[in-house]
Amino acid sequence: MTIFKNKVVIITGASSGIGRQMALDLAEDGAWLVLAARSLDKLNSLEDECTQLGARAISVQTDVSDENQCKALIDATIAEFDRIDILINNAGITARNRFDEMQVLWPFEKVMQVNYLGSVYCSYYALPHLKKSKGQLVGVSSMTGKVGVPNRSAYSASKFAMVGFFDALRVELADSGVSVTVTYPDFVETGSRLESIGPDGNSVKEAFKRGGKVMGVEEASEIMLEAIAQRKRESILSTRGKFTPLLKILFPNLVDRLVQKAANK
Template sequence: MSGQRRVIVITGSSDGIGAEMARQLARAHGSSLALVLAARNQQALEAVAAECNAFGATSLVVKTDVGIESECRQLIQSAVQQFGRIDALMNNAGKSAQALFEEVDHLAWYEELMRINFWGSVWCTHAALPYLKASHGKIVAVSSLAGLMGVPGRTAYSSSKFAMCGFFECLRSEVKEAGISVTLAYPGVVATRIRYHGYNAAGQAAGSSGLKEDDAMSIEECASLIITGMNKGERDVVMTAKGKLGRWLKLLAPALVEKMTMAALKKEVRPH
């Protein structure tokens, strides 16, 4: 345990954006950083930890399913037991989904998605809050542009991300006087496999993406933007020009925003 190390907990850090954020933080801070890496895939976490350790960071791997409250709380306790403090919590774990609502036979997987995308971040944050108050720390919530604008075929995913945004916007006001910053990140289409592993209408792995991905942002750029936003204590990190435009057009010309979101879908997954 070392009180001098900056201790950062990252959920969903076995691959994709979470793993890249861990690598970039380790590269930037080396031996002054302790990372707590959480996800369900122990082997993949160990591989990311090895990469981070090669940059001089210290890494603790905690196998965690954020859809289970007890595991979220155990993650935070493991971090504190090992390092004595938490300086930042990056709520990055999430699962995608693509399905037209009328094609969904049962809604059990909607509940599962909400546990992962919304409740997982709430449970982790609730457990970490006393330690973040003590360190005047930082909270990051990785949402999505689908958490700012409803996207056809994303009723489950958008609702979970809208809920996440509402929670953290409220929390931001509550913890401001405690010196805690809350940063909401809104990635657009990023070059990860998250949409391929997400749910389809039957609640099974989609196996493909329903979005056009020709102009997908690189994982490296996305991770860098989130880290910069966290370090600066920014309220919101909206990552694309269309996202920034759409945020304001939603207030002024909502029908136009609906056309924009529809245009982002592949033709074969659009409502008939």
């Protein structure tokens, strides 16, 4: 793939996991990268790796739940590269608990601020520049943005919100030359741990193990970048994920049982 050569690509949540892998893959392709997340040290070392692979790259410390920092991210991108071709809204956190066992409700706001509003803020400030370049907006949702998953009500809601937002934007932008791609990873072994908020509001760390229905991060990045390269409207990463939307229409109770079974594993 050389489709991304000299394309200015912003990746939020680039410091680890899927975002980090996409940055490395895009660097190999010669993209000009803007790496955003809260952990500046991790971004700086990734920037070095990307530069060694032949890319241009800068790191911009950003908390996407803060609108001003999202604006600053876009300003920094324009100051360095004078254009934006692709914005990948990948930054994410989760919350893991049954709703009736939650002791505090602020995790709902927090997850929404990062996953959904972070995408809204970054997209808003990037959009005028994307219109000029006839560029691309990308949202990294989840299969929990297609079906509600038990113990993930806050996370599912934020991923559904992302989908509604980007689906609406796709239609609004139909004549602008800006395309919108939403990706739906299933379980992806990232080597890192998705930050998760527990029922009492304390942070818990969770990792996925490779094997079974878990995809490697390299494969996930490859599938998502292929979809972005082709400006696809959506990319569902797992085979079971591809059947789920149709099954949900035809046999919704069966899907509920399958989701319950998967969540209990």
